[in-house]
Amino acid sequence: MRMLMPTIVMLAVAGTAAQGSSLREAVFAGGCFWCTEQALRQTPGVEEVVSGYTGGTVPHPTYEQVASGRTGHFEAVLVRYDPVKVSYAQLVRIFGRTIDPLDGGGQFCDRGAQYRTAIFVADAEEEQVARQWVSETEAILGQPVATQILPRAPFYPAEDYHQDFARKNTLRYHLYRQGCGRDARLKTVWGDTEPTRP
Numbered sequence: 001m002r003m004l005m006p007t008i009v010m011l012a013v014a015g016t017a018a019q020g021s022s023l024r025e026a027v028f029a030g031g032c033f034w035c036t037e038q039a040l041r042q043t044p045g046v047e048e049v050v051s052g053y054t055g056g057t058v059p060h061p062t063y064e065q066v067a068s069g070r071t072g073h074f075e076a077v078l079v080r081y082d083p084v085k086v087s088y089a090q091l092v093r094i095f096g097r098t099i100d101p102l103d104g105g106g107q108f109c110d111r112g113a114q115y116r117t118a119i120f121v122a123d124a125e126e127e128q129v130a131r132q133w134v135s136e137t138e139a140i141l142g143q144p145v146a147t148q149i150l151p152r153a154p155f156y157p158a159e160d161y162h163q164d165f166a167r168k169n170t171l172r173y174h175l176y177r178q179g180c181g182r183d184a185r186l187k188t189v190w191g192d193t194e195p196t197r198p
Contacts, residue, residue, distance in 0.1 A: 023047055025080055026079045029075060029118040034162070036076075038166040040077060040098075047081060050158075051075070057071060063159055074113075101146060102189065107182075116146075116148065117147040
């Protein structure tokens, strides 16, 4: 997913409840944020998905900095959702079926710390849900889950050209996704239970 383009740095987003509304926020890292964004965007009850960076040590990082693997950030998405229409637990389960939770070194063809998977939790309730998902997933797959559960950290939206990438660059997105082997690996891990490709 390497690409060099001019960067636009946006402000960090924090908090579990979207300001001025009843929406809540969740943060997930699932490898390439283009794919994670696309999968969660289509979930009923999800109002917005923002691609970005979290969990690192450099404030307001650029894509090039994160891609170097030296900032400690994950490529991640911030999901704004209506809890009346979709629960946090449902989002965690949907997210989980879009990743290979057994891989601790990246996702699919994207290797490195910035492509690891994680659920970033804001409080004890979210942590409990995430740990329950890990237990359920380990029981289903019969192997240890490598997806980390980490405390929420500042979230920095990615540059504008990364947002809604699948819709704005449909052909390029699908060529990348196919070439990366994402769907083939998801089928190997989850079998017929993995979600329909977005």
